[in-house]
Amino acid sequence: MSKYNTLKGIHDIFPPDVFVWNKIERTAKDLFYIFGYDEIKIPVMESTEVFTRSIGQSTDIVGKEMYTFTDKGDRSVTLRPEGTASVVRCYVENALNRRPAPQKFYYVGPMFRYERPQKGRMRQFYQIGAECFASASAEADAEILGILNEFFNKLKVPELRLEINSIGCKACRPDYNSALTRFFSQKEEFLCGDCRARLKKNPLRILDCKVESCGQLRKDAPLITDFLCENCKSHHERLRELLTSRGISFRDNPSIVRGLDYYTKTTFEITSEHLGAQNAVAAGGRYDNLVEEFGGPPTPAIGFAIGMERLAGLMKQFAPSPNTPFFYFAPLGEEALNIAISLAINLMDKNISSICTQWQMSLKGHMKRADKLNAEYVIMIGADEIQKNTAVWKHLSTGTQGEISIEDIGAFVTLHEKRLKAERS
RNA sequence: GUGAGCAUAGCUCAACUGGUUAGAGCACUGGACUGUGGCUCCAGUGGCUGGGGGUUCAAGUCCCCUUGCUCACCCCA
Numbered sequence: 001m002s003k004y005n006t007l008k009g010i011h012d013i014f015p016p017d018v019f020v021w022n023k024i025e026r027t028a029k030d031l032f033y034i035f036g037y038d039e040i041k042i043p044v045m046e047s048t049e050v051f052t053r054s055i056g057q058s059t060d061i062v063g064k065e066m067y068t069f070t071d072k073g074d075r076s077v078t079l080r081p082e083g084t085a086s087v088v089r090c091y092v093e094n095a096l097n098r099r100p101a102p103q104k105f106y107y108v109g110p111m112f113r114y115e116r117p118q119k120g121r122m123r124q125f126y127q128i129g130a131e132c133f134a135s136a137s138a139e140a141d142a143e144i145l146g147i148l149n150e151f152f153n154k155l156k157v158p159e160l161r162l163e164i165n166s167i168g169c170k171a172c173r174p175d176y177n178s179a180l181t182r183f184f185s186q187k188e189e190f191l192c193g194d195c196r197a198r199l200k201k202n203p204l205r206i207l208d209c210k211v212e213s214c215g216q217l218r219k220d221a222p223l224i225t226d227f228l229c230e231n232c233k234s235h236h237e238r239l240r241e242l243l244t245s246r247g248i249s250f251r252d253n254p255s256i257v258r259g260l261d262y263y264t265k266t267t268f269e270i271t272s273e274h275l276g277a278q279n280a281v282a283a284g285g286r287y288d289n290l291v292e293e294f295g296g297p298p299t300p301a302i303g304f305a306i307g308m309e310r311l312a313g314l315m316k317q318f319a320p321s322p323n324t325p326f327f328y329f330a331p332l333g334e335e336a337l338n339i340a341i342s343l344a345i346n347l348m349d350k351n352i353s354s355i356c357t358q359w360q361m362s363l364k365g366h367m368k369r370a371d372k373l374n375a376e377y378v379i380m381i382g383a384d385e386i387q388k389n390t391a392v393w394k395h396l397s398t399g400t401q402g403e404i405s406i407e408d409i410g411a412f413v414t415l416h417e418k419r420l421k422a423e424r425s
Numbered sequence: 426g427u428g429a430g431c432a433u434a435g436c437u438c439a440a441c442u443g444g445u446u447a448g449a450g451c452a453c454u455g456g457a458c459u460g461u462g463g464c465u466c467c468a469g470u471g472g473c474u475g476g477g478g479g480u481u482c483a484a485g486u487c488c489c490c491u492u493g494c495u496c497a498c499c500c501c502a
Binding site for chain 2: 005059060065082111115118120126127276282283284304306308311363364366368369370375378382384396
């Protein structure tokens with residue numbers, strides 16, 4: 001029994017799982033490069049207001065899920081529950097709007113929410129997020145969704161569903177809100193307890209309720225689509241056209257409401273059947289007022305976040321973790337060990353990965369270890385070889401082997417490392 | 426915050442209605458095989474049965490408490 005454990009809802013990530021994580025991160029970073037997104041490293045902690053102001057006082061995240069505490073200077077600080085608020089703070093604080101528009105950023109890292117853990121929901125969880133500033137155009141929405149589409153295709157994650165919605169803007173949402181309130185007020189007695197509270201706080205959320213009876217009631221509820229102003233309506237239509245013309249399949253779902261207050265117009269969610277109750281792998285939307293609320297110039301923006309452990313869970317179901325091929329030096333005797341170590345150091349200088357034992361072992365021991373470590377080649381050096389100034393190489397999966405001179409080892413290893421790298425990519 | 430289920434070796438799981446020293450597979454280490462891995466066989470390491478209390482001649486097994494995990498609600502990535 002170990003003396004210490006991780007905190008509730010907080011997990012270690014180590015091999016082989018971490019290989020899947022690395023693959024996800026690599027794929028994302030390559031893609032962001034192609035789409036012109038730059039990495040932004042935001043702090044894990046902010047002054048509490050950054051989150052309360054943006055996410056919304058009445059939301060569950062702010063109301064009961066934040067890791068908030070007072071630091072030694074008597075300031076209220078909070079471990080970030082999401083990334084967008086920090087990126088916007090950074091954007092305004094550093095006047096990133098002065099850069100050529102649109103400004104596009106991505107981030108990767110842990111988020112913290114004090115919740116009861118369950119499948120796909122941890123207290124510390126990782127997100128990959130992207131934000132695109134200063135483009136009000138539906139093209140920006142399409143690009144964001146295009147990146148996600150491309151990303152999941154590259155990772156070969158099957159059976160995902162993209163659902164989109166528009167929740168209107170400052171101009172038209174109030175009308176819809178009051179229409180909703182009017183509609184549900186008439187049927188208040190049939191609503192569940194939670195929804196009665198929602199009716200007062202945020203009637204939009206009633207659309208999200210999973211209680212059977214509420215689902216029935218909302219069948220005849222007014223549709224957001226009928227209340228969108230001209231601007232929002234044409235934006236949404238344009239996005240639908242763009243997605244269709246780019247072959248990105250989606251479904252309209254008027255109940256995609258999102259739990260954060262800052263969203264406007266486009267909201268979306270990508271879900272999987274294979275995840276359990278917490279079935280969203282990625283989600284996001286447009287937030288056209290947030291930058292201004294943070295003291296910046298009026299700046300439309302849109303972004304998304306991908307849940308890393310949820311995605312990694314899907315990848316484990318459908319994709320085996322990749323092996324890591326490398327070279328294994330098997331020296332026999334002290335002199336050989338010295339030679340092998342200096343050869344290995346030489347290779348490391350050339351950025352070539354190789355494994356060399358640091359103590360003496362029998363050849364059988366070396367072979368077993370090389371096999372367990374999944375090595376591609378073993379390079380053996382013993383007394384006979386030292387005399388002839390050679391080494392024996394063996395390709396483990398085929399069993400073929402041969403002898404080469406010590407001088408040629410560097411070239412041999414370089415050649416095969418290149419081949420392996422080519423095979424892997 | 427609410428509800429349900431589960432806690433036995435590093436992992437996956439055994440142990441008949443309570444009954445002697447809690448077992449097996451995988452993994453790990455070593456040997457059979459002295460310079461050639463995977464297969465096979467043999468041996469070894471590894472446990473306060475999550476913790477505490479109770480019932481009993483006797484508790485891994487029954488009861489209570491506690492902690493942890495899991496799933497679901499809520500909510501969300």
